[in-house]
Amino acid sequence: xxKGENRVAKRRGQKYEQIIEAAVKxxxxxxxxxxxxxxxxxxxxxxxxxxxxxxxxxxxILVSLFQEKMGRFIQKIEDELAxxxxxxxxxxxxxSMHLQQLEDNxxxxxxxxxxxxxxxxxxxxxxxxxxxxxxxxxxxVILLGIKEGIFSEELDVRIARQMVFGTIxxxxxxxxxKEHRYSLVALxxxxxxxxxxxxxx
Amino acid sequence: xxKGENRVAKRRGQKYEQIIEAAVKxxxxxxxxxxxxxxxxxxxxxxxxxxxxxxxxxxxILVSLFQEKMGRFIQKIEDELAxxxxxxxxxxxxxSMHLQQLEDNxxxxxxxxxxxxxxxxxxxxxxxxxxxxxxxxxxxVILLGIKEGIFSEELDVRIARQMVFGTIxxxxxxxxxKEHRYSLVALxxxxxxxxxxxxxx
Amino acid sequence: xxKGENRVAKRRGQKYEQIIEAAVKxxxxxxxxxxxxxxxxxxxxxxxxxxxxxxxxxxxILVSLFQEKMGRFIQKIEDELAxxxxxxxxxxxxxSMHLQQLEDNxxxxxxxxxxxxxxxxxxxxxxxxxxxxxxxxxxxVILLGIKEGIFSEELDVRIARQMVFGTIxxxxxxxxxKEHRYSLVALxxxxxxxxxxxxxx
Amino acid sequence: xxKGENRVAKRRGQKYEQIIEAAVKxxxxxxxxxxxxxxxxxxxxxxxxxxxxxxxxxxxILVSLFQEKMGRFIQKIEDELAxxxxxxxxxxxxxSMHLQQLEDNxxxxxxxxxxxxxxxxxxxxxxxxxxxxxxxxxxxVILLGIKEGIFSEELDVRIARQMVFGTIxxxxxxxxxKEHRYSLVALxxxxxxxxxxxxxx
DNA sequence: CATGAATGAGTTTTCATTCAT
DNA sequence: TATGAATGAAAACTCATTCAT
Numbered sequence: 137x138x139k140g141e142n143r144v145a146k147r148r149g150q151k152y153e154q155i156i157e158a159a160v161k162x163x164x165x166x167x168x169x170x171x172x173x174x175x176x177x178x179x180x181x182x183x184x185x186x187x188x189x190x191x192x193x194x195x196x197i198l199v200s201l202f203q204e205k206m207g208r209f210i211q212k213i214e215d216e217l218a219x220x221x222x223x224x225x226x227x228x229x230x231x232s233m234h235l236q237q238l239e240d241n242x243x244x245x246x247x248x249x250x251x252x253x254x255x256x257x258x259x260x261x262x263x264x265x266x267x268x269x270x271x272x273x274x275x276x277v278i279l280l281g282i283k284e285g286i287f288s289e290e291l292d293v294r295i296a297r298q299m300v301f302g303t304i305x306x307x308x309x310x311x312x313x314k315e316h317r318y319s320l321v322a323l324x325x326x327x328x329x330x331x332x333x334x335x336x337x
Numbered sequence: 338x339x340k341g342e343n344r345v346a347k348r349r350g351q352k353y354e355q356i357i358e359a360a361v362k363x364x365x366x367x368x369x370x371x372x373x374x375x376x377x378x379x380x381x382x383x384x385x386x387x388x389x390x391x392x393x394x395x396x397x398i399l400v401s402l403f404q405e406k407m408g409r410f411i412q413k414i415e416d417e418l419a420x421x422x423x424x425x426x427x428x429x430x431x432x433s434m435h436l437q438q439l440e441d442n443x444x445x446x447x448x449x450x451x452x453x454x455x456x457x458x459x460x461x462x463x464x465x466x467x468x469x470x471x472x473x474x475x476x477x478v479i480l481l482g483i484k485e486g487i488f489s490e491e492l493d494v495r496i497a498r499q500m501v502f503g504t505i506x507x508x509x510x511x512x513x514x515k516e517h518r519y520s521l522v523a524l525x526x527x528x529x530x531x532x533x534x535x536x537x538x
Numbered sequence: 539x540x541k542g543e544n545r546v547a548k549r550r551g552q553k554y555e556q557i558i559e560a561a562v563k564x565x566x567x568x569x570x571x572x573x574x575x576x577x578x579x580x581x582x583x584x585x586x587x588x589x590x591x592x593x594x595x596x597x598x599i600l601v602s603l604f605q606e607k608m609g610r611f612i613q614k615i616e617d618e619l620a621x622x623x624x625x626x627x628x629x630x631x632x633x634s635m636h637l638q639q640l641e642d643n644x645x646x647x648x649x650x651x652x653x654x655x656x657x658x659x660x661x662x663x664x665x666x667x668x669x670x671x672x673x674x675x676x677x678x679v680i681l682l683g684i685k686e687g688i689f690s691e692e693l694d695v696r697i698a699r700q701m702v703f704g705t706i707x708x709x710x711x712x713x714x715x716k717e718h719r720y721s722l723v724a725l726x727x728x729x730x731x732x733x734x735x736x737x738x739x
Numbered sequence: 740x741x742k743g744e745n746r747v748a749k750r751r752g753q754k755y756e757q758i759i760e761a762a763v764k765x766x767x768x769x770x771x772x773x774x775x776x777x778x779x780x781x782x783x784x785x786x787x788x789x790x791x792x793x794x795x796x797x798x799x800i801l802v803s804l805f806q807e808k809m810g811r812f813i814q815k816i817e818d819e820l821a822x823x824x825x826x827x828x829x830x831x832x833x834x835s836m837h838l839q840q841l842e843d844n845x846x847x848x849x850x851x852x853x854x855x856x857x858x859x860x861x862x863x864x865x866x867x868x869x870x871x872x873x874x875x876x877x878x879x880v881i882l883l884g885i886k887e888g889i890f891s892e893e894l895d896v897r898i899a900r901q902m903v904f905g906t907i908x909x910x911x912x913x914x915x916x917k918e919h920r921y922s923l924v925a926l927x928x929x930x931x932x933x934x935x936x937x938x939x940x
Numbered sequence: 941c942a943t944g945a946a947t948g949a950g951t952t953t954t955c956a957t958t959c960a961t
Numbered sequence: 962t963a964t965g966a967a968t969g970a971a972a973a974c975t976c977a978t979t980c981a982t
Contacts, residue, residue, distance in 0.1 A: 173976075183943040250458065294511075299500075299532075395951095553946095571859055574971090584946080587949095587974080591945070656856070700913055701910075704907075708902070709901050712901055725895075728895045737933070785963080787964080789962080789964070942982100950975095954970100
């Protein structure tokens with residue numbers, strides 16, 4: 137049996153939030169490999185053992201962190217998209233909001249673009265599960281575009297989605313690696329223009 | 338004394354190659370974090386200590402591995418590109434060869450797309466240095482396309498390059514995560530079509 | 539990150555004492571180079587990792603050991619000296635107590651006379667810092683003897699101190715190397731007589 | 740069977756000398772623990788393997804070094820002592836020459852006073868064997884002094900010898916640790932005066 | 941609920957020595 | 962004699978997790 141497997145973690149509570157915020161801060165500052173549980177606990181103002189009342193294990197902090205942050209991230213984009221009518225606007229909105237949300241939270245950007253990717257394959261798979269929600273959202277936009285006759289019906293939706301996500305993700309990663317020295321969201325129109333052309337008839 | 342200060346690693350020799358091939362195999366099979374130096378040595382058929390006659394330390398094996406493999410990878414693509422005349426063909430060739438080379442070497446694909454990314458930031462930076470050669474190659478194609486009047490002169494070359502690389506990279510990573518269950522190079526035309534549209538006037 | 543930077547070693551506690559006693563015993567029995575941390579931990583009845591809650595690193599065990607033992611060693615001699623009136627008696631007391639304390643603790647004698655001297659220069663310097671307290675004590679006695687007109691005022695105090703310490707130390711080391719086959723403290727009168735003559739007018 | 744035990748080392752030859760000189764230099768410069776066989780071989784201008792044609796193992800280099808150097812050291816003192824008539828002069832000569840020879844060879848002084856003492860007990864024992872020749876010489880002087888009625892006949896010769904050697908040794912060690920910042924041989928008269936008083940009737 | 945002292949498994953790297961040439 | 966490439970044993974230290982209080 138894997139350690140801690142049969143522990144029941146509380147999914148809510150003030151400390152739950154504290155610990156997640158502490159994890160983002162500590163990981164962004166110190167890097168994934170120097171972010172010991174004890175450091176996160178200290179930053180969160182709780183004892184080491186308390187972490188394990190709220191999370192099954194260290195990996196669970198990271199997955200939960202990603203779930204919480206990504207959940208809101210997707211929710212916000214979904215909400216905004218609902219209000220837009222044209223497919224072109226929807227695509228621009230998706231790109232802009234993706235870039236905006238990460239530009240608004242440098243620490244989170246470092247964590248999602250660099251640090252969390254240093255995790256092992258198993259954790260990466262669980263992170264990808266969370267990411268699926270976002271990828272579905274992209275699919276929805278692409279499918280709608282095809283349905284509305286704006287995007288090419290010959291598109292391989294899977295490949296198209298990989299292009300959209302791969303492009304935005306690469307743009308963000310480059311921005312993080314360049315230490316946020318320029319405006320990220322300002323790149324949205326340029327990215328949008330290219331992606332729109334790529335997808336259009 | 339700084340580690341390895343007075344040791345000179347031999348950059349060539351049969352064992353040098355053996356160790357690198359062993360590293361690719363072991364890492365692809367066991368994952369980065371379960372690939373102890375002793376495992377690599379055993380696979381290479383040399384003693385643990387022999388590793389350190391050829392590499393400064395464990396990280397150096399990984400960087401060297403990437404340098405060796407990526408060096409040839411870029412060289413091959415560069416050579417082929419020189420023979421092509423049309424810009425469309427050049428772009429297709431670049432995509433196809435990128436996909437082909439990784440499809441031809443599943444173990445290497447696993448290592449470059451998943452395992453090497455688990456390394457720490459410092460190693461990642463050294464890997465990025467090596468990658469620059471490939472990114473420059475992409476830039477060359479884009480700039481040539483613009484010059485020849487085929488690609489839009491309004492392109493932000495940096496963003497365009499991030500789209501090209503980000504898309505292909507994402508396509509490969511998805512293929513690896515799906516455990517190579519479909520032909521990767523078969524996706525080249527689809528990817529090419531979209532990227533071409535994205536870049537064109 | 540510098541080793542041990544953010545770790546705070548507890549300088550007190552029952553386990554702190556246990557570990558130091560275990561270190562003396564293990565080093566005396568097995569020799570410095572065969573006294574692995576794990577062996578000391580086992581002897582102390584704690585886990586390997588526990589050592590590092592109380593000591594920064596292995597070297598720190600040795601320095602602490604010497605500080606603790608030497609601290610008491612010096613204190614005892616200091617206390618006794620205060621009670622003596624004649625300078626001759628003071629010198630005899632210093633010699634006797636030095637010999638007695640080491641004869642009373644064979645393991646400690648082995649560690650201080652032989653094993654700790656195998657340490658590297660850096661550690662030796664830290665040990666010498668601790669030793670300074672004892673050397674100052676010797677100086678005090680010599681200076682008092684001069685002041686009282688019993689010791690020659692032409693004495694070079696530094697050389698005189700080196701003679702006193704060098705002689706006693708050599709006597710103890712020989713006793714340890716001869717595996718404690720004779721009474722050490724019984725040599726005190728003989729040593730005292732010679733040193734007294736050497737220092738006197 | 741201990742490694743290398745049944746090898747026959749050549750005790751002479753130009754390279755034998757080269758290696759010993761190289762060892763003194765390397766150990767004095769780098770310290771005992773950073774003086775790898777390969778470093779000594781390089782300094783001596785021979786291959787690593789060649790060392791083992793002249794010495795049984797690394798320890799044997801050190802013992803041989805000590806034997807060679809100490810042998811000459813003792814011989815010189817012995818020769819000079821033979822020429823002196825008075826016991827006082829003999830003692831002064833012994834002290835002066837001891838100090839002089841080490842002052843003349845700083846590297847050797849570092850090696851004998853500090854570095855070689857970091858070796859393990861076994862090696863220390865072999866070194867002590869070599870030292871015996873010197874200790875016997877001291878004994879001879881003391882016994883002669885007693886016989887001539889100058890030194891007290893109540894002297895415990897063993898203790899007296901430990902005082903003479905312990906004092907001189909401590910004086911040298913302090914000089915080495917103070918990085919030879921003062922003249923060592925200049926201390927001879929002061930040391931001589933004290934030792935003479937200590938031994939005399 | 942919360943604490944934090946204690947646990948102990950796990951891995952890179954060095955370097956004395958060998959031996960085929 | 963001489964070489965130097967290859968060997969492989971050996972040990973300090975970290976940190977996620979537990980559990981008695």
